[in-house]
Amino acid sequence: MEKREGDFCSIAVDMGAGSIRVMLATLRDNAFSLEEIHRFDNEIRVQDGRDTWDMDYISREIVSGISKAIEVSELVPESVGVDTWGVDFVLLDRNGDLVETPVAYRDKRTEGMQEKWKKIMPKQETFSRTGINFYIFNTLFQLLSAKDSKALQRTSKILFVPCYINYLLSGRMVNELTIASTSQMLAVEGGEWDEMILEKLDLDVEKLGKVVQPGTILGPLLLPETGEKRIECVAVCGHDTACVVAALPVENPNFTYISAGTWCIVGVESTRPLISEEALKLGFTNERGYGNSYRSLKNIVGLWLLQGLKKQLAADISFSQMEEMVQGSGETSQVIDPDDPGFYNPENMKEAFDRYFEKTRQPLPVRFKDYIRCAYDSLCFSFRYHIEQLEKLSQNSIEVLHLVGGGSQSDYLCQRIASIC
Known part of the structure; x- marks a missing residue:
């Protein structure tokens, strides 16, 4: 042509x-x-x-x-x-x-x-x-x-x-x-x-x-x-996240982004890195972006949690079916910290959840869907916490959230982020 x-x-x-x-x-x-x-x-x-x-x-x-x-x-x-x-x-x-x-x-x-x-x-x-x-x-x-x-x-x-x-x-x-x-x-x-x-x-x-x-x-x-x-x-x-951030349709400079995938990333883009002792303590990192920018961000074990639970508990159903199971079920009764080392690369994700519940003296979930709901909501609570910390470290008020990555195609995850963050 x-x-x-x-x-x-x-x-x-x-x-x-x-x-x-x-x-x-x-x-x-x-x-x-x-x-x-x-x-x-x-x-x-x-x-x-x-x-x-x-x-x-x-x-x-x-x-x-x-x-x-x-x-x-x-x-x-x-x-x-x-x-x-x-x-x-x-x-x-x-x-x-x-x-x-x-x-x-x-x-x-x-x-x-x-x-x-x-x-x-x-x-x-x-x-x-x-x-x-x-x-x-x-x-x-x-x-x-x-x-x-x-x-x-x-x-x-x-x-x-x-x-x-x-x-x-x-x-x-x-x-x-x-x-x-x-x-x-x-x-x-x-x-x-x-x-x-x-x-x-x-x-x-x-x-x-x-x-x-x-x-x-x-x-x-x-x-x-x-x-x-x-x-x-x-x-x-x-780096894929650098590509994502470079392509964001940014109109308001006071934005944060969540890249939802196997790893989830919460970050901001700026002209200077955040390298204070507090930033180090909170686990933030500073990767480079397009146009000599910095992406100050937190890496969070993300949909890896859901992938692991699916493998152990429901290998024969789809992720959309998993989401249908927890639609309209309210907030979780249990909460995990996705940053806990036990979730990084466990042989059995369900057992990793159970060990965390026992360590933190929380009751074990009764149903499969309770694990799924816990994973989704715990991720969203983690997103909210790290957005709040980014505001403090950067001394900027965040007004817009851009959601990208494969997880952005999940209606349920979008709903939970909107409700919790």
Whole structure:
């Protein structure tokens, strides 16, 4: 189809921990459309006793989806961009090949690494230098656990997951700012690696390489399907939440956002990070955003709670059916703290709930729907609490709430957020 002035087409690869999709975005005749071209499941797979990502499978499916998008698009796509969850990375040898199957952030190798690091550099100093709070899954702790490994010794380059996909598509080995900021190794000011932290890790800065700004054009897509077409691979905001916040239809600057997914995120966007002792104590972190912004936010174990309960109690019903069970049932009689470590990666989510109820001297739920209602309402109470804390830390009154992510499609969750927050 002939391209007219103002027409635009692009391919978006949105990588989630549960599923990955390839989307075709088209602007034509002042009308915008977003079409899902390819979606496939993604999951952590246990290999040799470790939680890993099957990156060969993932990359094959992504290339297949991009090829299909090029084939079906009425306009020639001008670019491809990739975003993912944070912190995870791949190790590449001098030939640009994977050194090992990439380890997932939920792997238990980071257990004890937070305490080990605090003996190397105080917690407050680390936070002040990077703006990133002490989450057990941080790249810093993953690399600390692998510090003396043969795999790291063989490594020539470390790329975050979206940057690895960009490398496969364009041939360029660079790390993008927003995804790099999730690592707890990037300096809070500017856009360079914190050399002191890398020195404490005995990690050569050359292995991490250059950090580029979101929007950097990496080069043409290196796929045979492009033929003579020049389709640029662009280092968009590599972290999915940074992409979400960049796309918010913001009219009132005094806003907060909730990104509801496997992880839920409550945050604000500002020009300065929140790096006070109180921000550290409350668990807030400061990731980078588009346009040199900061996203001061709290990561909360989110719909992972519902996914775990469904697996244990109702694997044969849908999430919409679960929501129908609790519609109109009022507030929960039990409450959990989603931040409790027991909910991070339990083998049995129902048992994790029961242990929490026993620890906090609450009665055990009688019915399955009571667990579901407890999970939803506890998340919403956590949202409200952290929004209140953000107001205090930023000294701004929040007037607007933007709800995004897969959870925004849940009518029940939207209702509970509106009622509780």
